[in-house]
Amino acid sequence: MIQTTFRRLASRTDGLAMLLLAGFMGWLATAGNYWMYLNPKFKPVTLTAALVLAVLGGYAAIRPVTRPNLGRSLCYLVLLAMAGLAEGGFQALSANIDSDPFDVAATLPTPEKAPTPARLTQNGKDYIPINTGELHDIAAKGPSPSFDRPFAVRGFVHRSPELDAAGQFVLYRLAVWCCFADGTAVGLRVAFPPDQAPPDDKAWVTAYGTLRPIPEAARKDVAIPGISFSSVAPAALLAADTVETKELNPEEAYMFEWRQEEPYAF
């Protein structure tokens, strides 16, 4: 009797696993921290896939199409463990470790994104909000009228002795084009104001300033340490009027959108 029940249950493992995965995908796209894995523009794709998966999984749970397979079942268990780890179980353990800044624990439910104002005011001066990816693209194109415009840009700080000596740090964020695994850290150098102490390494800051070309002789490649490939604008830096340390909202650690003109994605 028990053996029969076990066999019946085992033969439905595939269907049940598919239903569980469909549920997880549906939850991520509607109420969960989808942004930690994929660019939110793919939510409709994921939701559609979850629906199709649920239909196929339901069918497989009722009428199994293959025999139970140990290897496949182990894969389901591994995937379940991955979901547990990524969804916070393990982050609690590693929270005190000197972690990669992109390793963020999501706040759930994801807070509503506040609209970005057209200008951010700092010390009585208006700045155009822009993200590091968009500013990186402007910097990469070389001197243009945009170099005279004041920008406000936020991101993580990367410091090194070499950068410190030059009175600079790198400001960067993770650009997620499709999924977290193809994320690239994108940023640019920031020259901090002489009258201000440099921010801590890996701090989350907003820098206010204007772009300035870097002389040919002073151009150097900067790689951001960590798990991500990185792209730091080589030919221009942001000469900061002010650098302001802020509290990080985990949802803002990644960039998902780039615009060529105002209003920028910030």
Next chain:
Amino acid sequence: MNALHNLDLFAQATLSIVLEAIPFLLLGSVASGLVEAFVPKDRLERLLPKGRLASTLVGLGLGAVTPCCECGVVYLARRLIGKGVPPGAAVAFMLAAPVINPVSILATLVAFRGDPTMAVWRCALVILAGLVVGYWAGGQKAASLLVPLLTPAPACGCGHDHGPQHDHPTPAGGCSHDHGPKPVSSPGGSPEGSPGATPACGHDHGPRPVAAPSGVAPAAAAATMPGALFGSLADAVPLAAVLPTPRAKIASAMHHALADFLDMAKVLILGSMVAAAFKAYVPVSVVMAMENDLVLAIPGMMALAVILSLCSQADAFVAASFSTFPQAAKLAFLALGPMLDLKLMLMWRQVFTPRLVRVLTFVPAALVFLACCLLGIATGGAP
């Protein structure tokens, strides 16, 4: 960084790759199931040209208008070959479609800030590889390219391990019966409770008696026909003789889509874990150490493309971030990745013979390596 910390990054990267690929895998599986259930073999054979070059070019042409990713097309390619599509067309389609479709081309253009050089070179190299491998495959018999069925039980041709309660719902899917818990190798076993008779699909149905399928007329002609090596019994039996209902066809499509999806999902998870482990545990500095040496950079970037197993619609952005690498090395990364990666190799082993897997592995890699070395020398290793 340490292993404890990186475990959650590893998990996050694994999940993100799986979640990104599943919609495409589903799309490929569903397309494969629909082809199996609804497309008669003779129709595809009639429609497509027979010549090696012509059929390969048709495969490339189809790839150019089909936005898809590399994970989804493997089973579809197998199904198409099983349905009588010239192997050259199916293989060329499988190799080229992930790169030469409009979505991937646009992504490459955007990643390189509108400069078409990389997109053009990438498409050209992938088309070249698709042409060479497709032309070779066009000269082979389907039986020498697809993994043969191991037991007589699935002689309906679908190629799946039929589960204990798998009531194959339609002749479009091959045979309309339950295969029973233990497939019996004797082809003369008792079918459907009628001792002595041979079932329509040509194999023993095992000990459990099963009700006659609904919506299916008797297929007497099929009783004497051997099970097809590939494709379904519907390929061998004229559809008029079996008359499956639309409902039975849909059920058949779901069965085959499910079986394809389950086969691929396992290797997708394993491949994603390997790629994520590389991402989480191998320092970027190891990769960056190759940037100044063309001889190291090209094979290094090719190896990276294989290991990272990135989606063909996102890899251009990663390649663009290697701003200091020689252009030829970035091209090697972009051209090879969608044709050859860990996930794909695991998937190919499920459905293709070792011979085809070897060709799919080495020929595109060799072509990309040679072309990129020549380009690198011609451009002086310029980034």
